[in-house]
Amino acid sequence: QSLLDMMVAEEESLKERLLKSIALCRKELDNLCRELQLDPFEAEEDSTILQMEKNLRTRVEVMLKQKRDRKHELKTLQEQDQDLCDILCTTPFCIDSNAVPSLEDLDRYRRHLASLATEKEQRREEFVSSKRQIILLMEELDHTPDTSFERDVVCEDEEAFCLSKDNLAALQDLLQQLEAQRSLNEAVCAELRSRIIALWERLQVPVEEREASA
Numbered sequence: 585q586s587l588l589d590m591m592v593a594e595e596e597s598l599k600e601r602l603l604k605s606i607a608l609c610r611k612e613l614d615n616l617c618r619e620l621q622l623d624p625f626e627a628e629e630d631s632t633i634l635q636m637e638k639n640l641r642t643r644v645e646v647m648l649k650q651k652r653d654r655k656h657e658l659k660t661l662q663e664q665d666q667d668l669c670d671i672l673c674t675t676p677f678c679i680d681s682n683a684v685p686s687l688e689d690l691d692r693y694r695r696h697l698a699s700l701a702t703e704k705e706q707r708r709e710e711f712v713s714s715k716r717q718i719i720l721l722m723e724e725l726d727h728t729p730d731t732s733f734e735r736d737v738v739c740e741d742e743e744a745f746c747l748s749k750d751n752l753a754a755l756q757d758l759l760q761q762l763e764a765q766r767s768l769n770e771a772v773c774a775e776l777r778s779r780i781i782a783l784w785e786r787l788q789v790p791v792e793e794r795e796a797s798a
Contacts, residue, residue: 602637609640616647619684620654651684658685661693668700672707673748707747714755715742721762725769734758 613625625643628636662681669676677696679689715737722729722738729735733754736745745751784794 599633602633605637606633606640609637609644612644613640613647616644616651620647620650621684621686622647654684654687654690657690658693661690661697664697665693665700668697668704671747672700672704673746673750674700704747707752708742710752711745711747711755712742714752714759718755718759718762721759721766725762725765727762727765 616622617624625640628639631639658679658681662676662679665676668674677693679685679693685693719738721727729738737755737758780797783789
């Protein structure tokens, strides 16, 4: 009888522990469903207490992992976003860092970053192309970079150059100024050549001497 009473007491203690665990799991599941923006979890009421407790505990573990994975991905996306924003001088994506993002939020964020990455590559190509032309023009004009912006364009590492819209606009302005200077120099040269030829004619300079000078 004593052994039987002890066994019954153990079973009742186990039942009580299981019921408490079920209540805690249900409460935690409700919170997780709200955080993860999922429909409330419905447990199978016709299963045993032991099986129900196991199912609920397993479900809590699965949802906790989902929460950790989403928070981790959000952090990774925000780091990528900050890097792109630093280069492009744009505003970071608007999202609550403290809340657990929904799957739709993460998908929107990924698409936003893909768009930024494409924009970065387009601006990088524009910068590299303009920089190449600017360097060639400066060499042709024997022009030494004399402003901080010109030195940043010509001398600094390409990866460190801020690809903001203002910087790209300033880059185009610099390129146009150098092209205008070259055109002006070419016009002056053409004018001087024509005057030299006219003087050669008037002075009747021999062809051999002209070719040497030319």
